[in-house]
Amino acid sequence: MSGSLVLDSNMAAPMRRKDHTLMSKATRTEDPSRRRRSHHDDDELVHFRIVRFMMESGIKLRMTSVPMATAAIIYHRFFSHCRLQDYDPYLIGMTAISLASKVEEEHLKIRDVINVCYRTRHQDKPPLESQTELSDLRQAMASCELLIMRTLGFNVTKELPHKYLLHYLKSLADWMDRSVWERTPIRDTAWAMLRDLYHGKVCLWHKAQHLAVAVLYFSLLCYGIEVPLNNQAETKWWKVFSEDITEEQIKNIIEQIMDVYDLEQRL
Incomplete structure (x- = not known):
């Protein structure tokens, strides 16, 4: 499947960074050596940071190694088709965790995934209590899951080592x-x-x-x-x-x- 995916605005809106602010984008250090690196290298650093966030969240959710590996593969495959600048990588990572738990039949509650990922991302903030915020993130994840599935041609499995x-x-x-x-x-x-x-x-x-x-x-x-x-x-x-x-x-x-x-x- 090609890197571009035509979606209606209602589906795309929750995932795009400019429209969705609950899961903020990764912070990048503005030192001179970092600015001299290629755009590709900067993206790889962000991906490393996001997968580390996913692994930490997965451990807290008591995921086993296979679903965690599947989540990372789903994340990397998605961004092999899509530009990092177009989507919130934390939301993609959080959704990949939920999707991987279904693929590997180690089901997790959506509410648990949202709360754990939010607390992992925002350790200095109180837990989510607003039903509106939880509902918004739940809806964003549902739309994001469909986006990932369509981007990957509804094939989210890969043989693991x-x-x-x-x-x-x-x-x-x-x-x-x-x-x-x-x-x-x-x-x-x-x-x-x-x-x-x-x-x-x-x-x-x-x-x-x-x-x-x-x-x-x-x-x-x-x-x-x-x-x-x-x-x-x-x-x-x-x-x-x-x-x-x-x-x-x-x-x-x-x-x-x-x-x-x-x-x-x-x-």
Whole structure:
């Protein structure tokens, strides 16, 4: 679907920044180095900030990792079609959380999503009590959900790497020396990296299996751990997990994950 989407004014109004003020836009630091960066880089910083807001809200809502990942993917896919300047990213993120909970059958009450996201965004303000404000946000989310669905062609699902990483970790644990595996937090590091990569669009660019292999490769690299007999093996361990991946592709994904971590340093 193309980036532009023709909507009637009543539907579009709640989402556009100029018309909707309950979820204010992200604040940008006006330092000289930031002004010199490209418009694209500034957008990526905003997206990082919004996904961090979504993750924090998701934790408070007791969402599990799969719905949170799905919410981030919905958010990134939407802004792959639409300009950041045209829509309130906080409202899109909040709606993506609600939509992901439906997609992954981990249903959340709309009122809970609104209240938690509002408190996460406005920590220095009292909770929403006005029924008018709650009703306005509920209506905005309903319109926003339809906008997202139409923008994504009513296809909001994408295969996630979680099940692959779980399988790969179990298999790798059987290959590794038990003492090395138990004293090195490879498992925790891999899951943390997988969670972190959703702050950027790298989650959209690669197959689920490739992302799982890359975070596992990166975790082993961080601790200087080598898979036993990998150098002597005819088939490398990553080829066992995913036949169509190359080491060059793995390193490319790792570089993109590092770019996501670089964004955090620039906030």
